[in-house]
Every structure is written in structure tokens, then in C-alpha cells.
Amino acid sequence: MNPSNVVSPEMLCNAIATGVGAELEIEGTNEAVAGQDAEAGAGAVGDAEASTFVGAPTAAEASFRDAPTLRMQRPGVLAAASAGEVSSRFASGASPVGNAPAGNGTPTHSDVQVIGVPKGASDAQLDTAIRLAVNASIDLSKVEPGDDVVIVAALNSDEPYPATAHPQALKTLAAMLQAKDAHVTVISQAGIEYVVQGPSGMVRGHSEDCYAKSGMAASGVEFHPLERDGWESGFTHVKPAGADHWPRGFYIGRRVAEADHVVVVSRISTHGMGGMTLGLKNLVGIQRLDSRVEFHDAGPISWFVDLFALGSGIKHVHGMNHAFFEMIAEIALAIQHLLRGQLIVGTEQQTTMGPNEHLMKIWGRGLWRSYVYEPPTGLVIASSDIVAADAVAMAALADGYSHTPMLSRFWQKVLTYIVNRQISEPDRVRIYEERTMRRALRVGLGKPANPIFTGVPAELEHKLREMLRTPG
Numbered sequence: 001m002n003p004s005n006v007v008s009p010e011m012l013c014n015a016i017a018t019g020v021g022a023e024l025e026i027e028g029t030n031e032a033v034a035g036q037d038a039e040a041g042a043g044a045v046g047d048a049e050a051s052t053f054v055g056a057p058t059a060a061e062a063s064f065r066d067a068p069t070l071r072m073q074r075p076g077v078l079a080a081a082s083a084g085e086v087s088s089r090f091a092s093g094a095s096p097v098g099n100a101p102a103g104n105g106t107p108t109h110s111d112v113q114v115i116g117v118p119k120g121a122s123d124a125q126l127d128t129a130i131r132l133a134v135n136a137s138i139d140l141s142k143v144e145p146g147d148d149v150v151i152v153a154a155l156n157s158d159e160p161y162p163a164t165a166h167p168q169a170l171k172t173l174a175a176m177l178q179a180k181d182a183h184v185t186v187i188s189q190a191g192i193e194y195v196v197q198g199p200s201g202m203v204r205g206h207s208e209d210c211y212a213k214s215g216m217a218a219s220g221v222e223f224h225p226l227e228r229d230g231w232e233s234g235f236t237h238v239k240p241a242g243a244d245h246w247p248r249g250f251y252i253g254r255r256v257a258e259a260d261h262v263v264v265v266s267r268i269s270t271h272g273m274g275g276m277t278l279g280l281k282n283l284v285g286i287q288r289l290d291s292r293v294e295f296h297d298a299g300p301i302s303w304f305v306d307l308f309a310l311g312s313g314i315k316h317v318h319g320m321n322h323a324f325f326e327m328i329a330e331i332a333l334a335i336q337h338l339l340r341g342q343l344i345v346g347t348e349q350q351t352t353m354g355p356n357e358h359l360m361k362i363w364g365r366g367l368w369r370s371y372v373y374e375p376p377t378g379l380v381i382a383s384s385d386i387v388a389a390d391a392v393a394m395a396a397l398a399d400g401y402s403h404t405p406m407l408s409r410f411w412q413k414v415l416t417y418i419v420n421r422q423i424s425e426p427d428r429v430r431i432y433e434e435r436t437m438r439r440a441l442r443v444g445l446g447k448p449a450n451p452i453f454t455g456v457p458a459e460l461e462h463k464l465r466e467m468l469r470t471p472g
Contacts (some may be wrong), residue, residue: 208223343381
């Protein structure tokens with residue numbers, strides 16, 4: 001390893017704060033962030049004019065300077081160490097810094113890159129941060145020319161980010177994959193409020209319309225709605241090992257099952273039925289509607305799903321096993337061998353109601369609007385471990401909820417204490433004890449998070465770390 005390949009916090013700060021990027025060459029990858037050379041702008045780090053951080057620019061810049069230096073742990077994955085540790089390890093020839101292994105040498109946690117971006121970050125700033133986060137956490141060396149890469153993006157509705165995935169996340173990730181000559185497609189099927197398909201065909205709605213209206217089509221990435229391929233031919237039945245709460249198995253999109261790689265792109269939001277919707281919940285979008293209805297019937301306020309499923313001809317199985325949360329986690333087992341990681345852009349969060357702009361719509365009228373929190377420092381979260389990335393996003397959501405106005409929090413309390421008592425307010429959730437997370441860890445879908453922060457204010461970093469501590 002060559003010390004010249006270390007990416008310093010100053011380089012990251014300048015690249016993200018100015019949005020011009022840099023060719024940040026990191027050992028193990030030649031992925032370039034389009035723009036000027038890092039050295040040309042490195043001196044601008046301390047210049048307030050070069051920073052677009054809102055509030056206290058110098059504190060934000062100091063956060064970048066004090067952040068861990070990033071370097072390679074293995075091709076495509078970065079670890080963290082202080083500048084002094086990096087220098088001493090180069091001198092001694094010691095192995096890269098990583099999380100502490102268990103007694104058998106297996107790491108107990110998965111690294112998650114968490115990169116801070118300024119409030120109101122431009123597309124160029126997001127592009128830079130996303131490239132850094134993905135290069136630092138997701139091993140794209142596995143992607144070969146001609147490979148079929150599926151991006152499963154949050155598309156529950158036809159509403160814009162943060163009710164759906166951020167278009168820039170799709171655009172940048174797709175560009176990185178296309179640079180490796182991969183064929184990239186966004187695949188999903190919108191939620192039951194918007195799209196209903198049954199054995200006899202389409203009942204109403206089209207996911208393509210949702211993709212366009214939400215703004216995700218502006219990414220320019222090809223979209224393939226699962227309903228296009230038909231009820232029988234477009235889906236395949238799976239019964240993965242460990243999916244004990246799906247005794248009959250379930251159906252997922254054939255295009256997803258036959259892909260070479262899958263990357264999940266999510267947003268940060270609460271969810272009226274599931275408490276929150278992140279990467280694991282996002283995978284509901286690859287299921288056929290009868291499977292979706294089946295596990296929703298095993299959960300809280302399932303009458304809501306029954307209402308929208310009218311006319312589909314799908315049979316309901318209420319009270320099957322009351323394992324709604326566990327069933328969510330087990331969906332990922334069907335594509336675990338294909339999952340390469342998760343990317344989350346958290347410049348805005350829906351901290352109440354969710355998953356859409358309103359808790360529900362009746363005759364086109366929205367009821368109980370979700371509160372959208374825009375933090376002073378937005379987060380770009382990426383990891384090769386979808387579970388660990390979800391854990392960090394859960395902590396971020398809890399922080400966002402603590403900044404939510406009292407009236408909005410009151411309505412969330414009504415939801416959690418009266419309407420759906422199976423979920424908790426975001427700041428009351430113990431991350432690794434939440435039912436979906438607990439099941440995901442138990443069946444080996446991932447590990448607890450080892451967050452690696454860059455450009456995140458010290459106070460926020462400390463708060464997130466405390467929430468992410470594992471017992472013992």
C-alpha cells in the first residue's frame with residue numbers, strides 16, 4: 001500500500017463542500033470523481049468562501065479535518081484511522097484498520113460509510129459524496145462488463161423524494177456501474193395504493209407513471225416495472241432457507257432473481273404499518289402482489305391493504321402468524337447471494353407518518369401529512385451490508401424525529417399508541433431489538449454497524465454512535 005493513495009479529510013471536505021469533485025485515486029479502484037484535481041483546490045478547505053455549509057461553516061470544515069483518514073481495507077472497501085495511526089501503520093507494515101474480529105477472526109460488525117453533506121447540497125455535491133461513499137464501501141470489482149445490475153429503488157408512490165428514492169442516487173450509482181460496461185436497470189413495483197395487479201391482469205395504475213411523476217425518471221436510468229412481464233411469467237416462486245415465517249414461500253420478480261447483481265437504493269422514512277421503511281422494507285417492491293398482501297395480512301391495520309386490493313381477486317389470509325416484521329426481513333434471503341450493498345441519501349427525512357407524503361389518501365385527498373426534516377448536515381450512507389446500513393439510517397431517523405415539531409410528533413404518538421401499537425416512535429426504538437432488524441441479524445443477513453464518519457459534526461456523530469452501540 002502506498003501512502004500517496006490515502007484520501008485525506010481535507011480532500012474530501014474540498015470536494016464535497018465545493019461540489020467540483022476531484023480525481024481521488026484510491027488503492028484498489030481507479031474510480032474518478034469528475035472535476036478538477038484535488039490538489040488544485042486543497043488550499044480552499046479553510047476558506048469560508050469555498051464552503052457552502054449552512055450555519056457554522058468553520059465547525060463543519062473542522063469536522064472534515066478531524067474526521068478519520070480513509071484508506072483501503074480491501075479492494076473497493078475503506079477503513080478508518082487517524083492520520084497518526086495511518087503513518088505509523090505504513091511505517092510498521094501493519095494491516096489496515098478494521099473493526100475488531102471475534103475470537104474466530106470473523107469481524108463482528110460491518111463497516112458503513114457515513115458522509116456528511118451541507119444542507120441544500122447541489123447535485124454536484126451529492127454526486128461527489130455518493131461516489132466517495134460507494135467506492136469506500138461497495139466492492140464494484142465484482143461487476144464485469146455485460147453484467148446485469150438491478151437497482152431496487154424505493155418507489156412506493158408517485159411522490160418526490162423523500163417519499164421515494166433520490167434521483168441523484170440513481171444517476172450517480174448507475175453512472176459508476178455503466179462505467180464498468182454493466183447493463184443497469186431500476187426495477188420495482190409501486191405500492192398497492194397506486195398499482196394493483198392480479199391473476200387476471202392489471203386492475204389499476206402503472207409503476208412507470210409513478211417513476212416519472214416522482215422525479216426518479218429525471219435520473220435518466222432505465223426503468224422496468226415488474227408488472228410489465230405478467231402475473232405468471234414475470235415472477236418466480238422462492239422458498240429460501242431461513243424464511244421460516246413464509247411457510248408457503250413467496251413470489252419475486254423474475255428479472256431480479258435472474259440478475260447478476262442487486263444494489264438497493266433507499267430513503268429515510270417512517271412507515272405507518274412497519275414503523276420505518278429502509279432497505280429491508282424496500283425489498284417488498286420486488287414481490288408479487290399476492291405475496292405482499294399475505295404478509296401485510298399478518299401485520300397491523302391490515303384492513304388498509306385489503307381496501308386497496310379490492311378487485312384484484314387475491315385471497316386474504318388474516319392472522320396467519322402475526323409475523324409481519326419478521327417476514328419483511330426474510331424477503332432479502334431470496335436475493336442474499338446477489339446483494340452487493342445499499343446506498344441511502346438522507347438529505348431529507350420523513351420523520352412522521354410515512355411511507356408517503358400522507359399516511360393515507362381517501363378519494364384522492366391526503367390525510368395526516370408526513371413531516372419532512374431537512375438536517376443541517378445531510379447524510380450519504382453506503383455499505384456492502386444492507387442490515388448495517390439500515391441500522392445507521394434508523395439512528396439518523398431517531399435523531400431527525402428529535403428535531404420534529406411538537407404538533408407533528410403528537411400525531412405520530414397517536415399513530416403509535418392508539419392506531420398501531422406494534423410500532424414505536426423513532427426515538428424510542430432500540431435499534432438491534434426492533435423486530436425486523438433482530439430477525440435479519442438472526443438469519444445472517446448482516447451484522448451490526450461499524451459507522452465510519454466523514455464530514456459529520458462531532459455532536460451528531462456521538463449521538464449516532466451511542467444509538468448504534470451493541471449490548472455488551
